[in-house]
C-alpha cells in the first residue's frame with residue numbers, strides 16, 4: 145500500500161520536475177546570451193586585446209590626419225575616450241591616389257578601434273608624438289647619423305609611405321605574437337580578423353614602396369630600398385628579438401625559399417609572418433630599446449595592463465632608490 149502510494153506520488157511529480165528542469169535550462173541559456181563578450185573573455189585575453197589599441201590609435205591618427213587633415217577628435221571623438229590630442233600630426237602633401245588609399249586606411253583603423261572596444265573595455269587615447277621631428281629621429285637612428293635636412297614624413301608621397309613603413313608592420317607582428325597566447329574563441333576570431341586587414345595594409349604600403357625601390361629619396365643619397373633596409377635593421381636592434389624585420393630588397397639567402405632578392409612581403413624562412421611580444425613592440429615604438437623607458441611616439445608611455453606593468457617597474461625602482 146505504502147509502496148504503491150509513493151510510486152503514485154512520484155509519477156504525479158514527474159511532469160512538474162520536467163517543467164522545473166525545462167525552466168532551469170531556459171533561464172540558463174537566456175543568461176548566457178545576456179553575458180557580454182567581455183565577460184566571457186579571460187583576463188589575460190583582455191590584456192592581449194587591449195595592448196594593440198596603442199598602435200591602432202597611432203595609425204588612426206597618422207592616417208586620418210595625413211590624408212584628411214583631421215583625426216579622431218573631428219571624425220569620431222567618442223573613440224578617444226577623452227585622451228589628449230596627438231602632438232605635431234598634420235596633413236601630408238599627397239597625390240590624389242595616395243590620399244585616397246590613406247583615407248581608406250584611416251577609416252579602417254577607426255573600425256579596428258571600435259572592434260576592440262566592442263569586445264574589451266579599452267583605455268583612452270595615449271599621448272602620441274607624431275611630429276615631423278619624431279619621425280626624423282627614427283630615421284636619424286636608422287642611418288646612425290642625422291639626415292640633412294631632417295626627414296619630413298608629411299612632405300610628399302614617398303616620405304609619407306616610408307613613415308607608414310615605420311609603425312603598422314610592428315602592429316602586424318604583434319597580432320601574430322598574441323594569437324597563440326589567446327584562450328577564448330572570441331579573442332582569436334577578432335585577432336585573426338585584425339591581422340588580416342593589417343597585413344593587407346602592410347602589403348599595400350610595401351608594394352607601393354617596391355614600385356619605387358630604386359628611386360632616390362630626395363634630397364638624400366639613399367634609395368627607398370635602403371631606407372626600408374635601415375628601418376627594419378633598427379627595429380630588429382631595438383626589439384632585441386632577433387631577425388623579425390626585412391627591407392624590400394634582401395640578400396637572396398634571406399628571400400623566399402632562400403633564392404630571391406625581391407622581398408615585397410617580409411617573412412621567415414618558410415615565408416611565415418614574424419611574431420613579436422608586447423615587450424619587443426614597446427622597445428621599438430618607444431625608440432629606447434627598453435619596455436620600461438617611454439619616449440619616441442609615446443612620450444608618456446603606452447596604456448593597458450601590459451604596458452603599464454613595465455612602467456610600474458620604473459616607479460618602484462625609483463622609490464627604492466630614494
Ligand SMILES: *[C@@H]1O[C@H](CO)[C@@H](O)[C@H](O)[C@H]1NC(C)=O
Pocket residue numbers: 231273275277278281440443
Ligand atoms: C616630440 O618628439 C620630438 C623628437 O623626438 C621632440 O623633440 C619633442 O620634444 C617631442 N615632444 C613632446 C611633447 O614630447
